[in-house]
Amino acid sequence: MSRYYTFTAEDAVEYARKYGGVADPQSLVTADEIGDGNLNLVFKIRDTTGKSRVIVKQALPYVRCVGESWPLTLDRARIEAETLIIHGQYCPQHTVKVLHHDAELAVMVQEDLSDHQIWRSELVQGKYFPQAASQLGEYLAQTLFHTSDFYQNAQTKKAEVSRFTNPELCQITEDLFFTDPYVDHERNNFDPVLQPEVDALRADKPLRLAVAALKHRFLSKAEALLHGDIHSGSIFVAEGKLKAIDAEFGYYGPVGFDPGSAIGNLLLNYCGLPGLVGVREAADGREQRLKDVRELWLSFSERFLQLAREKSQDPTLAEPGYADVFLQDVWHDAVGYCGAELIRRTIGLAHVADLDSIKDAAMRADCQRHALSLGKWLILTAPQISDVESFIARIRQFS
Ligand SMILES: Nc1ncnc2c1ncn2[C@@H]1O[C@H](COP(=O)(O)OP(=O)(O)O)[C@@H](O)[C@H]1O
Numbered sequence: 001m002s003r004y005y006t007f008t009a010e011d012a013v014e015y016a017r018k019y020g021g022v023a024d025p026q027s028l029v030t031a032d033e034i035g036d037g038n039l040n041l042v043f044k045i046r047d048t049t050g051k052s053r054v055i056v057k058q059a060l061p062y063v064r065c066v067g068e069s070w071p072l073t074l075d076r077a078r079i080e081a082e083t084l085i086i087h088g089q090y091c092p093q094h095t096v097k098v099l100h101h102d103a104e105l106a107v108m109v110q111e112d113l114s115d116h117q118i119w120r121s122e123l124v125q126g127k128y129f130p131q132a133a134s135q136l137g138e139y140l141a142q143t144l145f146h147t148s149d150f151y152q153n154a155q156t157k158k159a160e161v162s163r164f165t166n167p168e169l170c171q172i173t174e175d176l177f178f179t180d181p182y183v184d185h186e187r188n189n190f191d192p193v194l195q196p197e198v199d200a201l202r203a204d205k206p207l208r209l210a211v212a213a214l215k216h217r218f219l220s221k222a223e224a225l226l227h228g229d230i231h232s233g234s235i236f237v238a239e240g241k242l243k244a245i246d247a248e249f250g251y252y253g254p255v256g257f258d259p260g261s262a263i264g265n266l267l268l269n270y271c272g273l274p275g276l277v278g279v280r281e282a283a284d285g286r287e288q289r290l291k292d293v294r295e296l297w298l299s300f301s302e303r304f305l306q307l308a309r310e311k312s313q314d315p316t317l318a319e320p321g322y323a324d325v326f327l328q329d330v331w332h333d334a335v336g337y338c339g340a341e342l343i344r345r346t347i348g349l350a351h352v353a354d355l356d357s358i359k360d361a362a363m364r365a366d367c368q369r370h371a372l373s374l375g376k377w378l379i380l381t382a383p384q385i386s387d388v389e390s391f392i393a394r395i396r397q398f399s
């Protein structure tokens with residue numbers, strides 16, 4: 001019999017007292033449920049002074065934003081905790097710290113990042129964190145290199161691929177990213193004014209073929225332990241600091257998926273800026289986003305290459321020049337996944353505030369059209385975009 005039960009605020013306080021690692025557990029007295037994601041309960045545990053001290057996160061046996069009609073495995077809580085623990089081993093400065101977890105209760109106690117802000121909220125308000133993109137590149141390089149075949153022993157890696165098999169969460173991505181937007185599905189969600197663009201997308205044979213190839217690689221390329229959902233809402237930032245959270249979509253997949261998702265979310269903000277801050281004011285923010293894209297990719301690829309030179313364990317993959325060849329494929333994958341993220345966040349089930357919070361309906365639709373056409377064009381031209389400089393130059397021309 002499972003010990004699982006859904007926590008109340010009182011249960012969360014009691015749990016935090018036991019497992020929060022605070023010196024004065026009895027001072028923890030209240031819990032606020034603050035979850036704003038699509039899936040789980042998140043409790044902020046406060047002390048007698050009202051200060052938030054520790055976070056208790058618990059998975060529900062269903063998708064929170066849809067309800068009990070969409071059951072979902074509790075094993076995602078184990079996957080999330082174990083992914084964060086491994087990522088924290090290789091990049092502690094940019095990974096939220098897991099203090100305790102219990103797979104059966106589907107619960108995890110985490111360090112409290114209340115002195116940080118969710119990066120998406122800051123981007124939506126036009127706030128700039130100049131170091132965030134290169135810090136995210138560092139997180140991606142450290143976590144993806146150290147869990148790849150360049151570094152891991154081949155036997156260990158195969159066992160890890162099995163430990164992180166995450167079929168139900170992967171299926172969400174497989175459906176929401178690669179299938180639903182290109183068919184008439186009840187989960188899709190878009191303003192009817194976009195119907196002509198959506199119809200054109202669905203009728204575009206070369207696009208459908210390119211998306212099929214992206215999905216096929218997502219299904220079959222077990223290259224490294226991905227975060228699996230690294231959008232700007234899964235990232236906390238503060239002055240000079242960045243921490244990734246929310247790794248329940250972790251699995252062994254194509255390395256390009258993580259940087260592609262991250263860049264896609266920067267470009268969703270790029271597309272939304274005219275509606276968020278005004279057409280004239282958007283220019284500076286857009287330049288910052290392009291700078292972010294460049295820094296993210298360069299810090300990721302340069303660190304990955306350095307790690308490959310200095311720490312590759314496999315004697316064949318250590319061949320000088322091979323990591324460059326590998327990263328060229330990763331780049332092309334990343335551009336394609338970036339395009340798919342732009343499309344699915346505009347017309348699929350799960351949207352982003354960068355577009356949806358635009359108040360003026362006509363402006364919102366224009367920004368959404370921009371995201372759709374940019375996404376489509378990136379997916380189609382990914383094989384021809386050789387590097388981040390030409391990527392940025394083409395995005396500028398595209399606008
Ligand atoms: N370690 C943390 N410290 C402070 N707040 C957090 C922490 N983890 C999550 N949160 C808050 O809870 C929200 C939802 O968390 P998240 O992990 O994204 O949930 P979900 O898995 O449902 O998407 C975040 O947007 C953030 O506001």
Ligand SMILES: CSC[C@H]1O[C@H](OP(=O)(O)O)[C@H](O)[C@@H]1O
Nearest residue numbers: 037038039063176229233246350
């Ligand atoms: C039915 S889950 C939809 C969507 O939610 C996840 O994002 P979040 O981190 O906001 O919970 C993930 O991106 C899924 O595609």
